[in-house]
Amino acid sequence: MTDAATEPDKITGPTPDIALRAGDKTKSGPVLAADGTPLKRSLNRALRAQKLRALALIAPLLLFVLITFIAPIGDMLFRSVENQIVSNTMPRTTAALQDWDSNSGDLPPEEVFEAAFYDLFLASENKVHTRLGSRLNYEQSGMSSMFRRAGRGVGDIGDVYLDQFKDLDRDWDEALPWAELMGDPDWIAAQDAWSEADGPMPSFELRAGIAEVLPRTADAYETFARFMQDSNGDSPLEEEPWSMVHTALYQDLAAGDVAGYDGPRADMLRAADALVADPAFETISFRDGFEEIDEDWLSVENWRVIKLYSPDYTVGYFASAVDMEKTPDGIEVRPEDEQLYIRLFQRTLFMSLVITFSCILLGYPIAYLLSNLPSSKANLLMILVLLPFWTSLLVRTSAWKVMLQQQGVINDVLVWLGMVADDGRLVMINNQFGTIVAMTHILLPFMILPMYSVMSTIPQSYVRAAKSLGATNWTTFWRVYFPQSVPGIGAGSILVFILSIGYYITPEIVGGTSGIFISNRIAFHISSSLNWGLAAALGTILLVVVLVLYWAYDRIVGIDNVKLGG
Template identity: 35%
Template structure:
């Protein structure tokens, strides 16, 4: 555009506008061409990534359509203050709705009500059956099913499922809930599990990251220093695990680590442990960390190696010539220069570890299951999509927060992978 302006100064407005128009047209065409070239990829990403993940995440806030199923109840509940004893109007509204509602829809609603008040499912189904034949006044038939219908308890649960959007799942995922006044409060300690799972997920991921760094850094340095065949062989050995199925590798650890496994047998044969009291190496935290470290190690080694490869040995010579002993030249010169690789490797391993599912499920105990296990549990076993989505949202947010912190501390442009 700068050219167009200077051109205009010489040749007057008429020609300038023509030229500017021509240039704008050329630029637009180039932009469209570029867009057309990436359009297939964009489409692919939207269809396989953005849409499915977006719909799943939306489920974390989706409260179903109870208000459409029970329109009269919804209206009556909105007039109710949530504190008073329920009056006949409420009973009549719910009874009228239940008489008209399809059985399958009532079953779904009963299951959803159960999340808010455990045990409510079968009671609500029974009520629905009973009410179909009941006549006004309805209150006695409700109380006959469960006398708590005369208190606000179940009505409050109904009130919770009425809005189409809810924060119930997200709050539950963080061990929080809405109390009688609608304020956010902690759930009773007996049902609080999710925060512990979240903390466990972070602890396991952090331990695996530290182990990978401690094992991977020296190995990366060794590969970076090796030449020719030796370097190639080492690289292949690092990559070898990539070419084996995750399941096979994890199962191999079961063979090695079990109480009559290879490791315990060897230790017993060496006389280092009592054969009658083998070490507990599997179905606990130790097994999870060992197996995950093994599987994630390449993701630590490769970025560190690629950074080390780019550091000429002259820097270490310079440090020595300036009087730095090997240790201080390592800590003051080499380590800082490899930091982009170290932080990339740590970020990569940590984020991958956060979402690990198969390995902890196979070699961990019940107290070593991480957040992914519970996402799978809610999605596959109890079909509570709301909780599965809420836990996924928490995991995603945790990764994003990490990413932002990393960007603040190191700068994402310094990230070097592969």
């Protein structure tokens, strides 16, 4: 059989032989793969393909977790320092406050009050001034009502000018004359022709040159017109301007000269200029206007707070979260009676430790018993551990409510046994005791399962060897068995501690006021007090604690060694 096809030297396709021979020919050259490429490169390519395949399998989930979970956490971290509400709501004021020395003890200059007038006028039209008020109220109580009053009161300042201009000429309180004075003629024509069916309104445009003559008025009117168009969907041709525009007009007329103006409505404007020049024209300084609104606006302290919180980012929430406050003189500890969070953090840590410790105390004997019983019995008893583990958290919490309340099962039994008088029933719920008992019960399986998986790997022969060498029971346990079970205790403790430190549901239901955790406070700030920044800061601190523990758990146990259900 000397068929050409089977003769090694006559086969033309790639065979392992070719590589071998090629290797033979160049003794010092690299080892080659079957297709003639160097083996190293070929292996590298295969490895890269394998890596890419693995990553392609992981990528969808990783992306999913990053978007639905990690991004929200990042958002929370961002919110704990974010503070754009002040500069967004009062942009002119924060800019004007830049030059004011908050330590001088003097009130801010008139320009600041002027800026505050325009900012607050706009904010109250947008109905956002109360939000800013409640934001600043977290830092200084009383500021909420100060802003609420200002929202109503800024109109009074503007009305001083509006009324006088109106008395001079009714047209000053009409929509069309204003639009002709300020608006671009083309825009007026377009706006006039506009109807609902045409889609969005033509955006307001200032008439060329008017901004040079009446800078403030042009600015104010443009803001007004855009607001009417965008927020209300009304035509500026039909809406009388706000008194803010009249105030700006007064300022422009008092500051500049309109004699050279000859555009539309020039007569009206000149008459107004003459009126303003008249000594009988009534004016009010912005400062006095604010004083009339609320005395608090003339408090240096409040202005210092506004200036302090005008930057876009703040550590103020974190300072509040650790019972400090940001003051112009730096960060200071809050007075004793306002301290809350440090104590709450301490209590959370303390109670988590107590819970962890009681779980060790109760879990160790059980894990020991289960790992030393024959497996048929152990499996049966394991059900008693796994059943609570699988039972809904709310079921277990309601069960403890049933057990612990004053008319509950435990008190009933104690009264029946005569150990407690009927009128002296024990208070076991809505306090720390209730939280600790219920949470120990809820978290106990998380302690038993890791302990059990460690203990069942400890060889019985070590214990027997120790005993046969003359050790007493206690010595055997303490010197031989216990050290080997420590990893199980460590794993279980970290798991239980991590879980308990962030618990919300159980403390909320059985904790009352003295048994609540930091999580309950976070939930309170999210849903009731709406101080989201503080909630985010508290959450960030809690998250850091948990992540440090998570890292420790990973180092000690390894996250891929977490076991569920034995």
